[in-house]
Amino acid sequence: MTTQYLLQLVISGLVIGSIYSAVALGFVIIYKATRVVNFAQGELLMVGAYVCFAFLVQMHVPFWAALLLTVVFSMVLAFLIERLILRPMIGEPIISIIMVTIGLSLVMRSLVTAIWGNDILVYEPKLFPQDMVTIAGVPISQEFIWCFILSMILLAVFSAFFKFSKAGVAMRATAFNQQVAQSMGISVKHIFALSWVISAVVSGIGGVLIGNINGINSSLYHFGLKVFPATILGGLDSILGAALGGLIIGLLENLSDGLCKSYLNLSGVKEVAPYVILVIILMIKPYGLFGTKEIERV
Amino acid sequence: MQYCGDFRTSYEKDAVVFQTPFIKVCMALFLAGLLALPYLLKGEFMWVALQIVIASIGAVGLNILTGFTGQISLGQGAFFGVGAYTSAYITAKMGLSFWLGIPAAGLMTAMAGMVFGIPSLRLKGLYLAIATLASQFILEWIFIRWEPVTGGSYGINVPRPSIGGYVFDSDSSFYYIVLAIAVAMILFATNLVRTKTGRAFMAVRDHYISAEIMGISLYKYRLLSFGISSFYAGVAGALYGHSLKFVSSEQFGIGVSIVYLAMIIIGGLGSIVGSIFGAVFMILLPKILSLATEMVAADFPSIARLAISFEQGVFGLIIVLFLIFEPDGLAHRWKLIKAYWKLYPFSY
Numbered sequence: 273m274t275t276q277y278l279l280q281l282v283i284s285g286l287v288i289g290s291i292y293s294a295v296a297l298g299f300v301i302i303y304k305a306t307r308v309v310n311f312a313q314g315e316l317l318m319v320g321a322y323v324c325f326a327f328l329v330q331m332h333v334p335f336w337a338a339l340l341l342t343v344v345f346s347m348v349l350a351f352l353i354e355r356l357i358l359r360p361m362i363g364e365p366i367i368s369i370i371m372v373t374i375g376l377s378l379v380m381r382s383l384v385t386a387i388w389g390n391d392i393l394v395y396e397p398k399l400f401p402q403d404m405v406t407i408a409g410v411p412i413s414q415e416f417i418w419c420f421i422l423s424m425i426l427l428a429v430f431s432a433f434f435k436f437s438k439a440g441v442a443m444r445a446t447a448f449n450q451q452v453a454q455s456m457g458i459s460v461k462h463i464f465a466l467s468w469v470i471s472a473v474v475s476g477i478g479g480v481l482i483g484n485i486n487g488i489n490s491s492l493y494h495f496g497l498k499v500f501p502a503t504i505l506g507g508l509d510s511i512l513g514a515a516l517g518g519l520i521i522g523l524l525e526n527l528s529d530g531l532c533k534s535y536l537n538l539s540g541v542k543e544v545a546p547y548v549i550l551v552i553i554l555m556i557k558p559y560g561l562f563g564t565k566e567i568e569r570v
Numbered sequence: 571m572q573y574c575g576d577f578r579t580s581y582e583k584d585a586v587v588f589q590t591p592f593i594k595v596c597m598a599l600f601l602a603g604l605l606a607l608p609y610l611l612k613g614e615f616m617w618v619a620l621q622i623v624i625a626s627i628g629a630v631g632l633n634i635l636t637g638f639t640g641q642i643s644l645g646q647g648a649f650f651g652v653g654a655y656t657s658a659y660i661t662a663k664m665g666l667s668f669w670l671g672i673p674a675a676g677l678m679t680a681m682a683g684m685v686f687g688i689p690s691l692r693l694k695g696l697y698l699a700i701a702t703l704a705s706q707f708i709l710e711w712i713f714i715r716w717e718p719v720t721g722g723s724y725g726i727n728v729p730r731p732s733i734g735g736y737v738f739d740s741d742s743s744f745y746y747i748v749l750a751i752a753v754a755m756i757l758f759a760t761n762l763v764r765t766k767t768g769r770a771f772m773a774v775r776d777h778y779i780s781a782e783i784m785g786i787s788l789y790k791y792r793l794l795s796f797g798i799s800s801f802y803a804g805v806a807g808a809l810y811g812h813s814l815k816f817v818s819s820e821q822f823g824i825g826v827s828i829v830y831l832a833m834i835i836i837g838g839l840g841s842i843v844g845s846i847f848g849a850v851f852m853i854l855l856p857k858i859l860s861l862a863t864e865m866v867a868a869d870f871p872s873i874a875r876l877a878i879s880f881e882q883g884v885f886g887l888i889i890v891l892f893l894i895f896e897p898d899g900l901a902h903r904w905k906l907i908k909a910y911w912k913l914y915p916f917s918y
Contacts, residue, residue: 309696360894366695367642371835372893374828378886386880497707500700508696544711547704554689554701 279410281530287416289522290423294478295495296502296514298471304447304509305467308358308369312377313475314496320346320476321483321492322384329396343473350472354465385490394487419481427515501546505553507563521546585764608742616741622853623752624809629833629845630759631802637840639795640775641690645702646803646830648709651822653679653804654811658726659719668731675808676801683800690792706824713819725818728811748809760842771795836892838901847900
């Protein structure tokens, strides 16, 4: 175990973590505004990645246009999902809402495999330069750095949006109390639609980034499952929490995997480590680092 | 014949399982029909019937936890696996009897369920769902990695049960064993929800703070519910393993948990009959889909190919449509149909 290896683990953990952050951000936006637990978050990322692939590689659209079209597609998709599937579910028990998003995720997953198949597809031409750069003696591919920077920009933009823009403030008001928000002239229905749209766009961009680094295949939706450790760690309704939670989970996952491999000769820890962390957090601090503690009164 | 109006005058009468002689006759006929099933069904269809009965056990178990106690569990698939592996280890690796393996599988899974149910003491609703999701992934990982016990990715070959020299090798003979266990367990569940324990479960579900104020120990009943539900899952999983004669980690993924949740939601939460409807529906559905695909395949091969890759999607679509248009499940619809015919043709 060298310092270099350790640094490598930390860096790749942070990069994957930044994608987790983006997906977790999407999840938190929906949860905060509409109290819907979206089990289809990973599928939104997957659809974004595949749609961008279709425009970029199959239709030979330049990258900026492909990205724009992907964003528009994600918006329309999210709007339709909210309107047709989630709107009728308002007021239903939480288990029904969980199931409806699970059902939705199955539909989206199989649509994607029906259209594009199971093989790994690679973005051509590559968006980011391919050659390595050396930081502190560790060679890192430039894609990683770009991916990290872009997702951090994404997070910063949306934090600012929530803090300063009128729509962002309206969304926070709705999250705080729907009835009061409505009586203040905020259309709660519009906010619900808006939060789905934003969430899908964020996840879709995350998908495009992943597509640029690793290529895409039909198991991309796994990113959606890592959202739970990330958001629980950060606090389910905190944007900052989602960003930090994603980074920390990515880091811990990679470090525990690397350490177990070299010291305990145990492989595959990566798949389970986030969930072990999740259970531990739920036991000791269920509302996470920045989450609002729910107080119940009779 | 049940008269218009309600003539029950005591709590004992209200809590009777079979309300009228007519229902008793119906149930007896139904049971006779189930017993005659192996003579009517052949090959693949017998296999489907066997799977439906096994799934009913698991669905009833999950309904005790989710429908009656209100604790959402996304880990039923993994608990299924715990049962299957326990029984497989006992029968195949230790060479002990099937009749020991099944109860051991139930108890082992009940213990595992109670361990993973510990978060339920502090968590509820969404948080509990996520905690059980985590337990699903952790258990799945253990199934793959703990090779000395689970056989890793190779799995374990499991024998069919035997009494004396007679081996229950065919699906139809094994069906009778499964049916006997299922009837016993479903009757137990029906009675459970009439007792103090069952009522405590429902009180915890409906309003847990009030339940606690009324003197119901939340810890005790939540854990108990996890235990009982996992016991059912374990037995069902063990039977599933024996029916396949093979146990491996792919059979107990998150997909199984989702199928079981879908069963009780489509069937009806908090209804024993509903769980059985749900099990029938969810097991028959893929069968019907694949039959339909085969029929179309001859004429339109391209559609058939698309349909195969879209099977999961149809499954998801059905869940979504059910939740939007029939949120109370098949059990509710069944009640409406019964009420309609009871008063037919004078419905008012």
